[in-house]
Amino acid sequence: MSSRDRSHTAFARAKELIPGGVNSPARAFGGVGGEPIFFESALGQRLTDIDGHVYLDYIGSWGPMILGHRHPRVVAAIAEMLGKGTSYGAPTEAESHLAELIIAAVPSIEKVRMVSSGTEAAMSAVRLARGFTGRDKIVKFAGNYHGHVDSLLVAAGSSAATLGVPNSPGITAGTAADTIVLEYNDVEGLEALFKTRGLDIAALLMEPVVGNMGLVTPSREFLAAARKLTLAHGSLLVFDEVMTGFRLSLGGAQQILGVTPDLTTLGKIVGGGLPLGAYGGRRDVMDHVLPAGKVFQAGTLSGNPLAVAAGTATLEELRDNPPYERLERHGARLEEGFREAAARAGVPAWVARVGSMMTMFFQKGPEVIPVTGWKTASLSDTARYADFFWKMIDRGIYLPCSQYEALFFSAAHTDADIEATIAAAAESLAGR
Ligand SMILES: *Cc1c(COP(=O)(O)O)cnc(C)c1O
Numbered sequence: 001m002s003s004r005d006r007s008h009t010a011f012a013r014a015k016e017l018i019p020g021g022v023n024s025p026a027r028a029f030g031g032v033g034g035e036p037i038f039f040e041s042a043l044g045q046r047l048t049d050i051d052g053h054v055y056l057d058y059i060g061s062w063g064p065m066i067l068g069h070r071h072p073r074v075v076a077a078i079a080e081m082l083g084k085g086t087s088y089g090a091p092t093e094a095e096s097h098l099a100e101l102i103i104a105a106v107p108s109i110e111k112v113r114m115v116s117s118g119t120e121a122a123m124s125a126v127r128l129a130r131g132f133t134g135r136d137k138i139v140k141f142a143g144n145y146h147g148h149v150d151s152l153l154v155a156a157g158s159s160a161a162t163l164g165v166p167n168s169p170g171i172t173a174g175t176a177a178d179t180i181v182l183e184y185n186d187v188e189g190l191e192a193l194f195k196t197r198g199l200d201i202a203a204l205l206m207e208p209v210v211g212n213m214g215l216v217t218p219s220r221e222f223l224a225a226a227r228k229l230t231l232a233h234g235s236l237l238v239f240d241e242v243m244t245g246f247r248l249s250l251g252g253a254q255q256i257l258g259v260t261p262d263l264t265t266l267g268k269i270v271g272g273g274l275p276l277g278a279y280g281g282r283r284d285v286m287d288h289v290l291p292a293g294k295v296f297q298a299g300t301l302s303g304n305p306l307a308v309a310a311g312t313a314t315l316e317e318l319r320d321n322p323p324y325e326r327l328e329r330h331g332a333r334l335e336e337g338f339r340e341a342a343a344r345a346g347v348p349a350w351v352a353r354v355g356s357m358m359t360m361f362f363q364k365g366p367e368v369i370p371v372t373g374w375k376t377a378s379l380s381d382t383a384r385y386a387d388f389f390w391k392m393i394d395r396g397i398y399l400p401c402s403q404y405e406a407l408f409f410s411a412a413h414t415d416a417d418i419e420a421t422i423a424a425a426a427e428s429l430a431g432r
Helices: 005-017 072-082 093-105 118-133 158-162 173-177 187-200 220-233 252-257 305-320 324-345 382-394 415-429
Strands: 039-043 046-049 054-057 111-115 137-141 179-182 201-206 236-240 263-266 277-281 349-354 357-362
Touching: 054 415, 072 305, 093 111, 093 277, 093 305, 111 118, 118 137, 118 201, 118 236, 118 263, 118 277, 137 187, 173 179, 179 187, 187 201, 187 220, 201 220, 220 236, 236 252, 252 263, 324 349, 324 357, 324 415, 357 382, 382 415
Parallel strands: 137 179, 137 201, 201 236, 236 263
Antiparallel strands: 039 046, 046 054, 111 277, 263 277, 349 357
């Protein structure tokens, strides 16, 4: 592909003005080397960079764009709201309408509070769990990312994993001490912890299907243990569905897994590409949130009209024209294509997928090791992933810029797009 001169110049300028030149570290290409690509516009399944190159988009803004970019229904809803007002600091009926859609879709949610990001949703859910139970300890899993909340930025995945900063400077030892980190899918570790400290634990937070150390699926036994142990000890089970919510099904991961958490956090798709998050769950727990209860949580732009309009249009489109069968069909084909291409090229790789989320973990071989948690994910051959990433960029395929991020595709991707992507992967893996 021809040069990216404008991106190069834009990045040099941005680095002088913005730390690292980006407003979120996952964009900086730290995991693949080289310089980030700056974008001009997007439509459907395609991104256009400022040098005029067009890419098939496999990050979808890291999750939100399940309908593709500038979906007509979403654009129309934003435009309509724009003509009325963009923020009042007072309630609107639109918020209740979106709340109804969320409650109807997500099995465990009886009441929901809107915030402005997934981070805020996780932070608020932790405070609520502590306020509700009167306990301090939080349990999370290595490689699970719940936003940049102090108490949850311990052994976090995502850019934290890519950049190798499991504990950020600025998080006090006291804060980190209230967070207990276990290995994902480790049933024995979970049982042992609850046996000794179960009555100190306010909440167990987990990604019910992990996207933030690459895609990792939970075992049936692990999910069952998480539900049973929290129930038995009066701790709350919190599913972080910021990534999986409305993506794996309209009701999220909890619907396809058949496990009902006490609280759920949402973000990404719920805002339809604008900043919106939410947390919700059991009515008796949610009624502890101020002003119904005493647990403080607030936001000047919470339930922002534009974000609510985009989220509402997105959820209504997903409800009216569910893309999930199509996404599954495309996902199955992509998974098969990538796996076959790796095998043919003699590249050891573990390919994991649920619906429209997928990761190909490059490994050092010779035998392929199943990836079940951070211990196995972290064995990945990240240099080989970086090489693959750049070869795919050269072929107009924009994958996540880190081995430890899942790829996402949208309902706008066509059969031909999927086949073109598989062909590009086959060439890239064969080293051409
Ligand atoms: C993206 C993400 C978050 C954080 O959401 P932001 O909107 O980036 O703050 C939290 N949890 C999970 C599982 C995520 O994927």
